[in-house]
Amino acid sequence: MNEALKRAEVLVEALPYIQRFSGKTVVVKLGGKVMGEKLSRDVAKDIVLMKYVGIKPVVIHGGGEAISSLMRRLNIKPRFIEGNRVTDQETMDVVEMVLVGKINKQIVSMLNQCGGRAVGLEGRDGQLIVARKREDKPLGLVGEVEEVNTTYVQVLQKEDFIPVIAPVAVDREGTALNINADTMAAEMASALKAEKLVFLTDVEGILGGLSNRRSLISTITLKQIEDMLVQGRIEKGMMPKVKGCQKALEAGVNKVHIISGKLPHSLLLEIFTDRGIGTEIIR
Numbered sequence: 001m002n003e004a005l006k007r008a009e010v011l012v013e014a015l016p017y018i019q020r021f022s023g024k025t026v027v028v029k030l031g032g033k034v035m036g037e038k039l040s041r042d043v044a045k046d047i048v049l050m051k052y053v054g055i056k057p058v059v060i061h062g063g064g065e066a067i068s069s070l071m072r073r074l075n076i077k078p079r080f081i082e083g084n085r086v087t088d089q090e091t092m093d094v095v096e097m098v099l100v101g102k103i104n105k106q107i108v109s110m111l112n113q114c115g116g117r118a119v120g121l122e123g124r125d126g127q128l129i130v131a132r133k134r135e136d137k138p139l140g141l142v143g144e145v146e147e148v149n150t151t152y153v154q155v156l157q158k159e160d161f162i163p164v165i166a167p168v169a170v171d172r173e174g175t176a177l178n179i180n181a182d183t184m185a186a187e188m189a190s191a192l193k194a195e196k197l198v199f200l201t202d203v204e205g206i207l208g209g210l211s212n213r214r215s216l217i218s219t220i221t222l223k224q225i226e227d228m229l230v231q232g233r234i235e236k237g238m239m240p241k242v243k244g245c246q247k248a249l250e251a252g253v254n255k256v257h258i259i260s261g262k263l264p265h266s267l268l269l270e271i272f273t274d275r276g277i278g279t280e281i282i283r
Contacts, residue, residue, distance in 0.1 A: 014272040021271070022054030024195035025157070029185035030061040030107070031201040031261065040110050043200065046267035047162065048116040056157045059111075059118075059164040060188060062181035063103040070094055083239070087141040087178045095178050099166040107164050118162040123169035124176060126152045129184065131169035131177045143169050143177030145184070148191035186244030190251030197248045198270065199241050200261040205279030206238065219280045222249055245281045256281040 028047060047057045064085070068078040071094050079086040087095065104120040111118035123129030128150075131143030156163045167184040169177045182199065189197035206225075208215035225242055228234050234242050238258075245256040259270050259278030270276040 013274060017272045018053045021195055023056070025056045025058060025189075025192045026050065026196045026198065026271070027058045027060060027185055027189040027192065027194045028267065029181060029197070029199045030059060031181075031199070040107070041114065042264045043261060043267065044107075044110040044114040044116070046265055048111060048114045049268065050271070051116055051160070051162055057162055058153060058157070058188060058192065058194070059107060059162065060167065060181055060185040061099075061103055061107055061164065062167065063099050064181075066103060067095055067098045070098055081137050081139060084137060084139050084142060084180070085178065086139050089141065092141045092176060092178060096168060096176060099168055104164060104166040111162055111164065116162050117160060118164050119156055120164050120166070121152065122166040123179065123184075124174075127170060128152055128165070129169035129179065129187070130172065131179060132171055133177065141175070141177050143171065143179050145169065145179065145187040148187050150188075150191050153188075153192065180240050182240035182244045183247075186247040189248045189253045189256075193252050194248075195254050196257065196271070197244070197253050197255075198257045198259065198267065199244070200259060200267065201241070202260065202262065203238070203258075204260045204277075205258045206234070206242070206281075208233075217279050218276065219282065222246060222281070222283055225281065249281065249283050 030043065047059065050057050071078050071091065074094065076090060076094065085091070100122050104122070108118040108120045121128060126149060129145060130147040131145050134142050134144050153163045165188065167179040167181040169179045171177055185197060185199070204216050206217045206220060208217050225246065229242065241258055248256055257270050257276065257278055257280050259266050263277060266277055270278055
């Protein structure tokens with residue numbers, strides 16, 4: 001009986017959050033390091049449950065480690081400049097094979113196996129993501145987003161599908177460009193005026209002290225983040241996510257969350273409980 005009561009209490013605790021977010025868009029960015037098979041299934045169940053209670057999830061995924069792994073198998077040396085992948089045409093071919101041809105399909109399949117109705121997309125589909133080559137660094141076929149055309153995403157949402165988007169864009173001449181997945185997620189959340197943007201990653205959230213796992217910050221404002229950036233207190237791997245948080249919040253997204261995907265059902269814990277598990281970023 002006690003166990004049954006605990007389950008009932010969990011459902012009651014979730015009710016106001018279900019009521020608040022029903023009908024709202026939540027963009028979920030899946031980091032490559034948290035997409036192992038078991039974790040993928042747990043995450044897929046969370047996303048499908050979100051859909052069934054009326055939330056409109058949109059999934060953006062990365063896959064950097066899988067790209068580097070295949071490149072090494074093909075005797076192509078991965079190269080980076082300040083954490084950004086240098087992408088020549090040979091590398092771009094691998095990026096597309098991994099992100100579009102493999103990972104995107106795996107996520108779509110997992111969501112469908114868990115009872116969802118997922119559809120895979122990339123930036124070239126209907127010119128969903130139009131970008132231009134970055135000129136600030138010699139990165140090759142790496143783009144920065146110019147335009148997000150949300151029509152296809154909104155049509156899929158209206159028909160109760162879950163869009164799953166690979167971070168590959170297209171320029172005005174039709175050339176495919178590699179886009180940072182964190183940046184892509186922020187741009188998509190901004191364009192859709194999402195209620196929330198959730199970065200599901202391999203770290204607990206933003207830390208008060210570099211590499212100090214006990215200094216997790218549960219809630220932080222944009223001003224506090226700007227201060228931490230100036231003070232050099234944001235780790236390099238967290239930089240694209242933090243900048244994405246800034247972009248999304250300034251564009252009208254209500255809240256941004258950075259949470260660990262290592263904990264089973266972390267999405268549900270962050271969205272549907274009174275006490276979240278990661279870092280919540282607010283204006």
